[in-house]
Amino acid sequence: MIVELGHYTLVLALGLALVQSVVPIIGARIGHFGLMRLANQTSIMMALLISFSFGALTWAYVNSDFSVVNVWQNSHSLQPYLYKYSSVWGNHEGSLLLWVLFLAIFASLVSVFGKNLPPELKANVLSVQAWILVAFLLFILITSNPFERLANPPLEGNDLNPILQDVGLAIHPPLLYFGYVGLSVTFAFATAALISGRLDAAWARWVRPWTLIAWVFLTAGIAMGSYWAYYELGWGGWWFWDPVENASFMPWLAATALLHSALVMEKREALKIWTVLLAIVAFSMSLLGTFLVRSGVLTSVHAFATDPERGVFILAILVLFIGGSLALFALRAGVLKSGGLFAPISREGALVFNNLFLTSALATVLVGTLYPLLLEAVNGSKISVGAPFFNLTFGPLMMPLLLAVPFGPLLAWKRGDLLAALSRLYLAAGAALLAVIITLAFTTDAPVLAALVIGLAFWVMVGAFAEISVRTDIRKNGIAKAFARAFGLPGSLWGTAFAHFGLGVTLLGIVSVSVFETEVIQEMKIGDKATISGYQLTLKNISPRKASNYNEDIINFEVLAPGGEKFVMQPAKRIYTTRRMPTTESAINTSGFSQLYVSLGEISENNSLTVRMWWKPQVTLIWLGSLFMIFGGLLSLADRRLRVGAPKRAARASKVESEVTING
């Protein structure tokens, strides 16, 4: 019954979405406030209905109701509770329901927090969001219904794919989806602006926090996914340029570019048209990512053709929204007027530089991901575009950008002084130089370029705080006053500093692990010893263990660290009972920022086990850096909230300001 109610509420939500996609926008057109306000109620009601629907599916999973096809296919009665919950989104239908749930939540958030929005803008925004909701609700109800029943329910379910039975999966998709869907708000704002033809600084002030929220969640989701792949897949890589990874990375690149261009728009009223285009592109990348992952087109063009219903449906959604919004953009972009002139060397110039490189990188990843598909569709020839291609193109594209990062915040708006900015970066330059010299002096086999990139990482890290150091000026003000000043600085300034710092930290981790990583592969029997980077591993014994839905052999290693302390590492080989699927669980020991990683290979004929060991120096910096970026985003968000609380006043203020500039 609950399952049927879940299905029913989903249909009801579709009905409301249809109403909301038409009525408020008509209200905005004819200036009828009642019609416009209707969106407030419908959007909140929709969020409640879809929450109920999602709850119903969760209920079916937690209670192992195998009469529901979806539950039967993806869950097992003996699964630990956490995985019963995460199984809900560990499959196609459930993950789409989660997608739609987040979409509805974002729409209701706009209606709750958007009290101060101009009513026409708000009505248009909520209508556009309802369009997206209609499309995805239809998609779920027609092609991917998670509530379908089985006539003769089996006693036991098929279990969740063992690789997905992990805490990582419990967290990774919701974070990523929240980010994906968060960009729909920005998209709706952009489309609404194009429809109404009105776009001012207040608009940018509204869009930036939403982009920031989406960006924070995307960053967290991608970092989480990367760490999950690192420890779960067992071959020690942290980024594979896999199409599915690229699908999440592209919206991130677009959102990062958008954050920076929205800044220019908000502060200087320039780059309006470009910002709107980026907002459209960012959400288009989210849609494309969903399409790529969900349609099966990635595994093969043929897989797409054998089960075309879903694929064609999502393709239609893609064409409709991306094509439609771009067409709207082409028609209406001319209406938007750009103001705010600036010299090439200026804060705006730096942000344009940022956007040029980020969007080029985005296009490179996009084309690289889709090229094999396109080429096969055009002339049938099959090629691969993999990690070496992306490293070769994306890497060099990022270098000039990273070099420019510390300059950006130090340049003045309108007209900046590059030399003055450089003179404030003497500390960063010193740190970078020192890092290069130390790397070259203390390592024997590091390529010169690796040392240079390490220098670049320090340049970015130290340079990130240059603006704060300039603003507080310890030498002039003394420590106490400088501290007081530092606390008085706006949160967004600290946010920028931390986010840029995190970028440098991540870069340092990447270079460090790709250049200085060591690896030992050895066949080992009980009692054998192996040595890697000063650590001595002894294979002690193998102990079998039975868990609720798998059996495993734990391989016990006694490890003697270079410092003399001893610890145990326990990689394991598992067999999941339902799917008879073997997996290997790696063991990781962290010391400082570095990690010792032990993974298991095959058992050979002479009964010895292939053991792979890696010493991964500073590898955790990769994810630590993203934590700094997230922290920076949150700081900046905290700052924005204060201003967004009074956008009306802000809007009026900017109006007065513009009048003043005209009058003056």
Place this chain on the structure above:
Amino acid sequence: MVKLQILSRYVVIALSALMIATFLNPTRSLAVNPNEVLSDAALEQRARNLSSKLRCLVCQNQSIDDSDASLAKDLRILLRKRLVAGDSDEQVIDYIVSRYGEFVLLQPRFGMHTLVLWSLPVVLILTGFLVLLFKLKNRSRTDARTLSDEENARITELLGKGD
């Protein structure tokens, strides 16, 4: 001045070549089994570099370097045999492509069919800079310092008020 420009251009080219070299040459983790490893360290290093650029055909987007699949293992051994026989890197790649098709290369070859793919990043950056340059030039010609008639009228009106 011209010499300095040429010099700086060379520096940029050298730096980017270096950059590309490191990105080409990361020390990669391997799914190699101990019994596959060649005794000649230099040859083994070449084998690893090559195998990180070859696709495991039965896996999803994994190089034969990373994969546990038996086909990947066969390819790793095949590649090492060719290296021991004295083939150059290109000869090994050519041989494997002749047997498995270009699909096996994770880094597609530069050619007419991949022209768009390879040239895109450079073309985009250059076009971007050119467009910006053009816009800046255009902008300085139609300088905003001249006021429109409307604005002039408003100024006289405001100034008139001040009297």
